[in-house]
Amino acid sequence: LAKTTQPISMDSYEGQEVNITCSHNNIATNDYITWYQQFPSQGPRFIIQGYKTKVTNEVASLFIPADRKSSTLSLPRVSLSDTAVYYCLVGVFSSNTGKLIFGQGTTLQVKP
Amino acid sequence: EAGVTQSPTHLIKTRGQQATLRCSPISGHTSVYWYQQALGLGLQFLLWYDEGEERNRGNFPPRFSGRQFPNYSSELNVNALELEDSALYLCASSLAVRTSGRRDTQYFGPGTRLTVL
Numbered sequence: 001l002a003k004t005t006q007p008i009s010m011d012s013y014e015g016q017e018v019n020i021t022c023s024h025n026n027i028a029t030n031d032y033i034t035w036y037q038q039f040p041s042q043g044p045r046f047i048i049q050g051y052k053t054k055v056t057n058e059v060a061s062l063f064i065p066a067d068r069k070s071s072t073l074s075l076p077r078v079s080l081s082d083t084a085v086y087y088c089l090v091g092v093f094s095s096n097t098g099k100l101i102f103g104q105g106t107t108l109q110v111k112p
Numbered sequence: 113e114a115g116v117t118q119s120p121t122h123l124i125k126t127r128g129q130q131a132t133l134r135c136s137p138i139s140g141h142t143s144v145y146w147y148q149q150a151l152g153l154g155l156q157f158l159l160w161y162d163e164g165e166e167r168n169r170g171n172f173p174p175r176f177s178g179r180q181f182p183n184y185s186s187e188l189n190v191n192a193l194e195l196e197d198s199a200l201y202l203c204a205s206s207l208a209v210r211t212s213g214r215r216d217t218q219y220f221g222p223g224t225r226l227t228v229l
Contacts, residue, residue, distance in 0.1 A: 043222050098162070100145075
């Protein structure tokens with residue numbers, strides 16, 4: 001699985017747009033990029049997944065440049081409830097491992 | 113559509129006892145995964161079951177075991193509990209490996225908080 005690098009922490013204020021960038025220089029041709037959100041003492045929640053260009057859902061947008069060596073999770077108009085850890089994962093589901101490797105993630109703190 | 117469910121929410125045991133944790137996957141999902149997340153630490157892969165078979169296990173001792181039932185629900189058993197087994201145990205499910213599409217999307221349950229005294 002490709003190694004990912006993302007900021008350890010970020011601060012924002014309510015109502016602002018937050019962009020979290022993840023670097024994955026060794027991404028393979030058939031790798032997808034997946035983002036999860038985790039609140040304390042809860043299971044990670046799937047946010048968004050993409051392969052190239054831009055993906056948007058009701059929660060977030062995911063921007064992936066042409067070289068796919070990085071990706072940016074965009075959270076529009078964050079609220080206090082968006083304070084959480086955000087994980088970027090890259091990799092194809094491997095039929096002989098089954099495991100997701102979570103890095104340290106980005107701790108987003110939204111302030112009033 | 114119901115998500116992944118886990119029971120119990122909390123479990124308190126003493127050292128040396130056995131713990132059994134349960135997981136029901138999303139309807140239609142046949143793969144179930146177990147992860148351990150100790151306080152303040154990252155998720156560590158424990159086990160993967162698919163179609164009733166154990167497909168892979170992480171770097172955990174044999175006293176961590178489990179099974180998957182014909183309805184694809186799963187149990188995680190931890191024998192001879194140790195203090196360091198205290199953690200949040202997370203179950204995730206996904207479509208079968210052979211299913212095309214977003215094969216790497218695992219959906220997580222709320223977790224079981226195991227406390228070993």
